[in-house]
Structures are given as structure tokens and as C-alpha cells.
Amino acid sequence: MKTSTLFAFFLLIFLQAYRTFGQVPMERVKAYQENPHYLSWNEKPVFLIGATGYHSWTPISRPGTSEIELQLQRLADLIDKVDSEHVMGFVRWLPYDPMNHLHDGHVEEVLQPWIKLQNGKYDLGRFEPEWEQRLRKLLTQTLNARIIVCLEIWDDWSVTRGPGGAYDPGANYGWNGHPFNPNNNVNYDEKVLPYTTSVCDPPFYNVLPGKEHNDKVFQFQTLYVDHLLRIVKDYPHVMLNINNESRADLAWSRYWAAYVQEKTGGEILVGDMPSTNRKDGGGECDEEFNPMTLSTDGLYGMVDIAQGVSAHEFKTPREQALEGGKRIKSYRDAMDKSGTIKPLLVSKDYTRDENGGDMVIWSRFINGTASSRFHRPSGEHPSSVIDYQHAAMLRLGKFVANVPFWEMSPQKDLIHALPSGTGANALADPTEKVIIQLIDGKIGEEIAINLTGETSWKATWFDPTAEEVVYQNQTSFRHHKNYLEIPVGHEHLIIILER
Template identity: 25%
Template sequence: MLASHRRMWRNEMMAVLVLGAFWAIAPVWAGDGGGIRPYSGNPSYWQYKGKPIMLVGASDKDNLWQWTGTQLTEHLDLMQSVGGNYVRNTMSDRNEGDLFAAKQRDDGRYDLDQWNDAYWERLRFFLDETHKREIIVQLTLWDWFDLSGAGVYGRFAVHPLNPDNNINWEPGTIKNAGDFYGGSLRHKNQPVLDYQHRYIDTLMSMALRYDHVLYNINNESSLGAEWENYWATYIKAAAERAGKEIHVTSMQFAPGTSVRHVMTYRDIYSFAEVSQNNQDALGPVGKKHWDNLLFWRKMIARSDEGPMPINNVKVYGQGVGLNTAAGTEKEAVERFWRNIFGGAASTRFHRPALRDGGQWGWGIGLSERAQHTLRAVNLFLGEFDVFNAEPYEAFSTVDNSVDCYCMADLGKAYAVYFPGGRATVHLDPWVYVKKVSVRWFDIAALSWGQEQIVEPQWDQYDGTSWWGPQRILTLAPANHRSYIALVRAIE
């Protein structure tokens, strides 16, 4: 017993010494009042350093922190150069070349009571570099795919958490991903819980030094409310002890369930994550994708606490859609735009193919198409104030038109997104306007056209309707490419 206590004390002291080194290196950004948080002027969006910010991004890896040196910094620089300010980062270790958290001994086995210093140094470097560039990080604590399946989808056979591979756990302590994720809490598996607490304590002691991190408990979770709420409460308590305010969500498989969950526990969660709305397997294509966002926004707004941000850290779709669960590249780009026109607070292209050839790719990552889209989005956001606008439904498409999407700062400005194809829209400004200016943004050419002054037409009125006439603005692009019409009221 005495030897056991000495060993525990020694391990705790080593952890303190290691963390002390990190704390000495990392600047203190906590408590400056400018961290990422819901926008005070419109809590459906985020603000950073006191200014509203639309989070848009694309990257080629889910766990970017596992990259080092110029491989990471050049990727971040490229994304930032085309207008990206948002990345996903799972604390995952399922890819070849990824480091594990536990220290490996000379005999090949792992000691779960000792950390691999290089693991935490990679995370510190990643947080430093993203913070320098003011790139917001959405950090996922647990990714159950790390211990499930085989190959690129899990490495349980070689993972330190497999009792066969460590010196700490008796055989059978855990047998699969379910035992570690969710099962540890449900079955009060104390050795596993002790490790999890120590891991999260170490992670949070580093992450809480920064002001640009959003927190997600699980990736595509089906582990239940007890597990998710436990860790959400745990990290919020850690933040409170450190004098920090953090913002937490949990991503579930069904996007609607994700929204219900965070709405039910608004004392724990402060934003929703609906990435599964952005794929063919669990989400819709076309207008239904946009309709979902509008519905969830309305339901959240009806709660006593009012609006909160809706994030989309993964937008699926690649190529011609050989991965039928993900969808096509065309749909991915349109989903990216629809998230913005649906009033979402963030949107990011998911990582590309895991295998050579790309036939099983989930997203387009930071490809040339993604870079072009980020440039286009920023040119649009520079001209249209989304933070004072809302998704707008007072418009109609002519028969046989493709679906289009609109936002409006009612009576002041309107934006209509035409994904491409044969499209004509009748826009009702709702308030009486005599003159408007119209500018067309050619998304493919990344160019704005000349401003035109237009007088909306009266609709036909025979004098018998009690409603009376309305002014309608007809908008039609010059060709079948993707465009945005920007309409501003003059009179």
C-alpha cells in the first residue's frame, strides 16, 4: 500500500512538473474580455476580440494538432490567405503517424500514468499557431472512432488503452470503444475514469490558456446524455476555477437530436453543432437542408434563453459522390453557402479522402474549389452585413426554377443566392420601397457587377382585393452560373 501511494504521488508530481513547463511557455490570454463568445448584438453569431465574426474554414485533417512544423503552419497560412478563420480539431490518434498520449516504455508497452511529452507539445504548438493567426479552433474532446473498427477507422489492437498494450490495466478492463466511451461512467469503471479525468485535466490546463477555443464533447455521439453532460459539466467547472468562460456543445449523429439536447440543457451548452445536416446519409440535399436550419433557429429562439449560435464544423461532399453517404462536391459547395444564408454561425469543408484515389472521400478539404469558395464568401461578407440580417422567405421562384435562398435586413438590404441553373426570383421587399440598387456577384469570376437602379414593379391589381397591390422585384442572373444578387433600398 505504501509503495502504491508513493507511486501515485510521484506520478502526480511528474504531471505537475510537465504542466508547469507548458504554463511557463504559453502566454496568458485568459481574462482579457475578448475571447470567442456569442455576439452581444446578435447571439445567433460569434464575436471575437469584441467584433462579430462569421466562422468559415477548410482543412485537410480533423486532428490538425498532430501535424508539426511547416506542415501545419503552411496549411494554416494557406487557409488564412483565402479568408479562412476556423478549423476543426479532434483530440484523435487513429491515423498512422499520430502520437499517443501515454508514454511508451523500452519494452513496447505503455505506462498510462506517464505522459508522452511530445504529444502535449504538439497540442501547445497548434494552439499557439492558430492563436497567432486568430483562427478559431473547435476542439473535440472524445472521438470514439479511435477505438472502434479497424484500419483508418480505429487502432484498438495497437492502442495504449488496450489492456494488452499497457502495464496499468488488468486484462478485460476494457474490451472495446463502448467500454471506454460511455461505459466507463455507466459501470463506474474506476481505473478508466481515473485516466480520463487525468487526461481531461491535462488537456484543459493547456486549452484554458487560450481565448480562441470552442469545445465539443463528442464526435458523432450516440453515447447518451449522461456521458455528454458529465464531461460538459466537468470542463465548465474547470474553466470556472480558472476564471474563464467557455462555450460547449456536443455533436450527435442526428442533427435534430443535437439541437434538442443542447436546448434541453442550456445551463451546460451554449451553442448547437449540426454537421450531420451537411451529408447525404443523415442530412438532406437542396432546400430541405436550408429549411432545417431555419426550423432549428426558430425553435431555439422560442426558448427562454433565446438564440444561440448554430455551428457546422463539417460540410460533407466530394467529387461526383462515389461516397454516397457524403454526397457530391457540388452539393458541398451549395451547403456551404446555404449555411450562411440559413443564418448559421459557422461552416467548414470536411477533410478529403482517407484513401488514395479519393473514391471514399468525405469532403473537399482545403482544395482549390474550397479556396475559391472561401474567397467568394469573404467578398460577399465584405458587402453584406449578415450579423444584422436574418434568413428571409418572402420570395418565390418562377416555375421550373432551381431553389434559391435569401437573407434580409428588412427594409434596408437583401441578398439572394442563386446556386446555378435556370433561375428567376420574385422578391417581395415587404415594406414599401420605390427604388433599389441591385449589384450582381459572379461567384465563379469573384467579381461584382455595376450597380443598377431599379424601381420594383407593382403586381397586378384589379381594385377588388382587400390586400391591395404589392411591389415585387424580379431578379434573374445573366446565365446559368452561380450568382448572388445584392439589393439595397434607396427610397
């Protein structure tokens, strides 16, 4: 081939990629090779942060209702203000509408992936071009804005809520409105799949080979997953969760995780978000289907642990920060032991306003997760909550931007002793830098820390809610320990220790 012809060929490839992404092609988001507890983007370790507008979980199916383009621009502006190659934005979306999502108000028309016929029913064998165009438009916008997207292939809320399920949300909602409900499509009837569901073990999850092998329904499930994978393979910033808040069993999760791995050659990070039993982190319907199991399973490239550490399991912000931190450590310890190290994502936190929001999101970072993100707004004044969330994430993002977190690890055991009633988490490279999250510290009392060498360390006391330094002092060394006197009583402070 002539040189000029080769040049023209590669120029064409470049221009096609540029048109697709609006920029030079990028590597896929993946685990950071040097420390796979974190993610990487273009070979750089990154921490993901996210704030919400309105719920905006199904923006592809609900055009015009949640002003998602403006929400994404606001998150993009936040990331620009952080201005770090180590901090990126984070959103989670369900590509189809679960028909239970009322937080953004009533929607006149829902844009599903499948063609809707004049009789009001869906044809599961044909896909809606407008839906694909909208998905691609939003994926391009997020890529250009340095926002990582986690798409959730299936949604448990729309499968297990309906007649016979956890509760029945009524006509057109939950399983009643799901396109795979036999009453809502032209592809099969109730003889093939019941119109009823159940809290656990619903018929929709039992169509797999090796179970009931309901080939009629299974072929349409596979057709949808293939269609989605064909689209997202063009976007290197996309990860996939098999389900949202899943009450399915481990077999369902592992089947689709293996399928995605096979179809994509392992290029796309795939994980899942089990719904827990609200007691000890076990699966809500299948005890073994929980974040711990997924953490130690080499089939998954990441795990969304949001349901295992959230306010559902630990009620107060303090409990989420401290007890949730212990659970995160248990996942990390198990992965280290089994050799299955992967990023742990928190895609949503339910403590989402100034009443503990900062304490929770900072605890995620300091306890070693790969992301921290608020869930939907709360309260009677959602606009003020949205403002708070963006301001809080900006403060966290600017702090993370100046911390070599990929060289650090959660090391709460460095804290030898705390005053009664005080709690703490720690992220450290104990030879150079230690970051301590101090909760309910009391003025004049002391913290004992196991640091290396008989030396003093500079301590900077930082208020994360005000983004200001409140005090600076040094550790004192005695009894082979470093001691810090707490200078101010405060519900939540960050201590930065530097040699």
C-alpha cells in the same frame, strides 16, 4: 505597495501574457452578446471560414506528415487577404490520434498525449511532454494568425470501430489501437474494461458515475480531460467539442459538458457533434442525442451541426443548401422559442470541390450559421481541390466582410413566389438589405418578394463562383409585392437587394 512596485508587477503580468500569446491578452471567443447566433472576438461579431490541406485532423499526434504549419499559414494568408475584423479562420482538431486516420498516409510514429513505454504500451497516468509542447506551439500559431480552433476531446471512430463494433479496421486501428483499450496500456486489464466494443453503447462510454461507475477507467478519462483543460485555458481562441461524430448517448455528452463548464467556470465554449441517424436529424444510437436537443439545452454554449446538415443527410448540393437550410431554421426557431440562443457551427462539409462546393458553403452563411468550413480534399487530384477550397473561401470571406450579418437573420419567408424548379434562401434586414441565394434560376421568369413599403430596390446579381457582377436591375412594385425578373439562367447566383 509602492507605485514603482505596482508598475513592475503589472509589467511582469503583461510580459508573461505576451510571451504566451505573442500579443496583448484577448477575450475568449464567445457568443456575440447582441446576437448570440454568432460568435464574437474582442467584442466584434465574427464569421468563421476554413479550407483544408490534407485531412490534418490530428496534427498534434502526427508531426511531419500533413505539413500543418504550412497549411495554417495558407489559411492565415487567406484571412489576411479578406482583411476584416469580422472574418476569422477555423480549424477542428482531435488532440489524440484515433488510430483510424489514414487520409494523410502511413505514420511511423504516433505522438499521443500519454507516455509510451519501451514495451509499446501506454501509461495513462503520465503525459508526454513533447505532445504538450507541440499542442501549445500550434495553438500559439493559430492565435497569432486569427484562426479559431475547435478541439474535440474524444473521438467516436476510435471507440466504436473494432471487434464487435461498426466494423473492425484491423490491428492497430480504431479501438484496436486506442490507448484506453486494455491491451494497449499498463493501467488495467480485460477484467476492468473489455478489449471488444460495439456499434452503440460501447463499454468505454459506460464508465461514468450513475452508469457502471467503472472508477478505474473513469479516473484516467478525467485525468486526461483535466490535463487538456489545464493547457487550453491559456488560449482564448479555443472552443471544445465533447466528441467527433458521436454515437454516444446524451448522458455521456452532458456529463462531460457539465464537467468542462464546472472546471473552467463557463469560460470555454463547449458543444458537441452528434452523429445523426441519416434520416431526420435524430441521434444515430440515442435518438435524443441530436443537434436539436443540444440547441435547446442551456448546458451547451454552441452546437456543431455538421453531421445534421451534411451530404450524409442531404445528398446533392441543392438538397444540402435548401433542405439543410430548413433544418438550420428549425434549430434557430427552437432556440428562439426556448431562450437558449447560441452559435450553430458547421465544422465540415463533405461537398468540397467545384461540383457544388460554392452552393453549399454560401448556403451555410445565408441560412444563419456561425461558420462554414470544407472537410478534407476529395478526388484523384487533392492539390487542385485544396486550391479550389481556398479560392472559394476567399470569395465567401470577402463577401461576408461587407455584410452586417449580425444585424440580419434568415428570412426565406420574404420570398413570396418562385418559378417552378427554382430554389432560394434569404438573409435579410428587410428594411435595408436582403441577400438571396438563387438556385437553378431561369432567364425571364420572376421572383415575388415581400419587402416593406411601396418602393424600388436595386438588385445586384452576383456569380459567387467567378466573384463578378453579372447584372444590375431594379424591382418593380405591383400587387403589394416587389418583383424581380431573372436576367440570366444560372445554377447558382447571389442577389443583393438594397433600398
